[in-house]
Amino acid sequence: MSFEPRSIPVDPDAQAALSSKGLDYRLIDPSDLASLDGWIDADHRGFHHARPREVTRDYERRVMGERRLHGVFDSGVPDPIVPVATVSSWPTGLSVPGGRSVDGWAVSSVTVSPTHRRRGIARAMMEAELRAAKQAGAAVAMLTATEATIYGRYGYAPAARAATIEIDRRRARWIGPSAPGRVHFVEPASLRETAAAISRRAVARTPGEIDRWSGILDRMLGLVDPESDSSRALRAIRYDDEHGQPQGFAAFRVTREPNEPGWAEFDVLAAATDDAERALWRVLVEQDFVTGVRGRLRSVDEPIEWLLEDPRAVRVTEESDHLWVRIVDAAAALGARRYGAAGELVLDIADPLGYAAGRYTLLASADGRAVVHVPRSDGSTDGAGASGTSAAPKRERSRARAAGAEASGSRSAARAAEPRSLKLDVRDLASIYLGGVRPSVLARAGRITASSNGALDLADRMFASTRAPHLSIWF
Numbered sequence: 073m074s075f076e077p078r079s080i081p082v083d084p085d086a087q088a089a090l091s092s093k094g095l096d097y098r099l100i101d102p103s104d105l106a107s108l109d110g111w112i113d114a115d116h117r118g119f120h121h122a123r124p125r126e127v128t129r130d131y132e133r134r135v136m137g138e139r140r141l142h143g144v145f146d147s148g149v150p151d152p153i154v155p156v157a158t159v160s161s162w163p164t165g166l167s168v169p170g171g172r173s174v175d176g177w178a179v180s181s182v183t184v185s186p187t188h189r190r191r192g193i194a195r196a197m198m199e200a201e202l203r204a205a206k207q208a209g210a211a212v213a214m215l216t217a218t219e220a221t222i223y224g225r226y227g228y229a230p231a232a233r234a235a236t237i238e239i240d241r242r243r244a245r246w247i248g249p250s251a252p253g254r255v256h257f258v259e260p261a262s263l264r265e266t267a268a269a270i271s272r273r274a275v276a277r278t279p280g281e282i283d284r285w286s287g288i289l290d291r292m293l294g295l296v297d298p299e300s301d302s303s304r305a306l307r308a309i310r311y312d313d314e315h316g317q318p319q320g321f322a323a324f325r326v327t328r329e330p331n332e333p334g335w336a337e338f339d340v341l342a343a344a345t346d347d348a349e350r351a352l353w354r355v356l357v358e359q360d361f362v363t364g365v366r367g368r369l370r371s372v373d374e375p376i377e378w379l380l381e382d383p384r385a386v387r388v389t390e391e392s393d394h395l396w397v398r399i400v401d402a403a404a405a406l407g408a409r410r411y412g413a414a415g416e417l418v419l420d421i422a423d424p425l426g427y428a429a430g431r432y433t434l435l436a437s438a439d440g441r442a443v444v445h446v447p448r449s450d451g452s453t454d455g456a457g458a459s460g461t462s463a464a465p466k467r468e469r470s471r472a473r474a475a476g477a478e479a480s481g482s483r484s485a486a487r488a489a490e491p492r493s494l495k496l497d498v499r500d501l502a503s504i505y506l507g508g509v510r511p512s513v514l515a516r517a518g519r520i521t522a523s524s525n526g527a528l529d530l531a532d533r534m535f536a537s538t539r540a541p542h543l544s545i546w547f
């Protein structure tokens with residue numbers, strides 16, 4: 073989505089709501105360094121981080137200067153240039169099943185000073201962000217959450233999980249195939265360009281990943297403050313394929329007590345190919361003089377346990393929600409991804425804030441493409457999706473319905489006149505959207521109601537994703 077995020081004016085509803093509390097909600101002009109620094113200070117304080125050192129502040133100025141920053145100001149505090157609340161947002165792509173991307177609106181840096189909490193400041197800012205996402209033409213809004221109880225009320229729901237994985241070095245005997253290329257140690261600074269190119273390809277093949285912003289790789293590679301102890305401890309490895317082309321990289325640190333073997337810990341392993349993924353894992357788990365390897369923000373379907381003789385060498389020590397998605401434009405979101413099965417499914421979506429509410433007909437064909445029809449108030453239909461047609465094509469519909477019925481092996485279903493349908497809340501749609509949870513699991517939880525078991529079975533197959541959704545960064 074090419075879009076200047078600051079072109080959207082300050083949200084008048086949030087401005088009015090906060091002004092009625094004696095507060096001033098406004099956009100930060102990043103060229104006004106004093107304001108930008110005040111915002112950065114409030115953001116650090118809000119997340120309980122130490123005051124930024126100068127190198128960190130320079131980095132933050134660079135990254136935040138490209139985002140849409142809002143602050144909420146209270147003229148009655150001793151240092152009124154530091155806002156009492158912050159939020160940042162920017163347009164960015166979200167990878168969806170089928171190797172495609174959907175226009176998204178990322179929201180971050182949501183903080184409210186403890187001196188001003190529980191007065192509705194976060195609510196005003198979050199509702200304004202949804203209106204901005206809509207104005208920007210985003211199909212989804214998204215965030216990563218400090219606490220899982222904050223964002224459901226705005227229609228966000230967990231859409232991709234992440235795991236911490238530990239591997240016991242002594243038991244890690246490799247039985248996987250050997251990769252045709254080679255892994256090399258490289259200086260982190262030399263990886264800057266290559267890592268960006270690899271990351272783009274790794275993001276594109278993984279539903280749940282978001283486009284990397286300029287600067288994030290500097291953070292991952294320890295280049296923001298290269299002289300700090302933690303940056304100097306970082307080691308980078310790169311996988312080059314049999315033709316010498318870089319296809320993956322990882323950065324890790326070995327943390328150890330004197331005279332003890334250490335733990336190799338990594339937060340970043342990005343691979344554009346399966347060979348690269350396996351080769352990097354292999355070097356990480358086959359190190360000597362380490363007790364184990366710990367990878368954070370890994371996928372919940374990481375192949376590592378299938379690459380070792382002893383699968384019990386691998387333990388998932390933590391697994392939780394990570395990416396939260398809010399469907400803003402259901403037709404655009406549903407039309408963007410590819411589906412695991414052909415068929416016709418009606419989705420009756422409830423959305424207390426209105427954005428995605430309505431009855432949508434999803435027509436997926438055997439190649440995974442889908443067309444979404446939304447009834448207009450005059451009874452005709454609007455279409456969105458792969459074909460971009462606007463009339464309801466009867467032939468396409470009967471083909472999709474028959475294909476879905478045939479795949480489920482039911483002749484009577486093939487003849488059925490009634491399309492299969494699900495009733496669900498916008499949050500449930502967000503959770504099934506990338507394939508992170510099956511609709512039938514949410515039906516068992518009493519959250520989704522299906523017109524029949526056949527409808528649920530079809531929904532499970534349609535929303536399935538070959539690769540589990542995975543987001544490997546915080547934002």
Ligand SMILES: CC(=O)SCCNC(=O)CCNC(=O)[C@H](O)C(C)(C)COP(=O)(O)OP(=O)(O)OC[C@H]1O[C@@H](n2cnc3c(N)ncnc32)[C@H](O)[C@@H]1OP(=O)(O)O
Pocket residue numbers: 118119179180181182183184185188189190191192193194195196215216217218219221222225
């Ligand atoms: C995407 C991100 O940036 S994630 C980062 C979130 N920020 C943090 O964790 C930093 C520390 N926390 C904070 O700064 C604040 O407590 C915030 C931002 C979470 C909440 O700000 P507040 O202004 O106090 O929230 P506000 O008064 O608008 O509350 C709105 C609703 O959320 C609820 N709520 C607010 N904070 C929390 C919380 N931590 N856990 C559960 N519910 C919460 C309120 O009870 C209220 O509920 P209701 O109106 O539906 O009955």
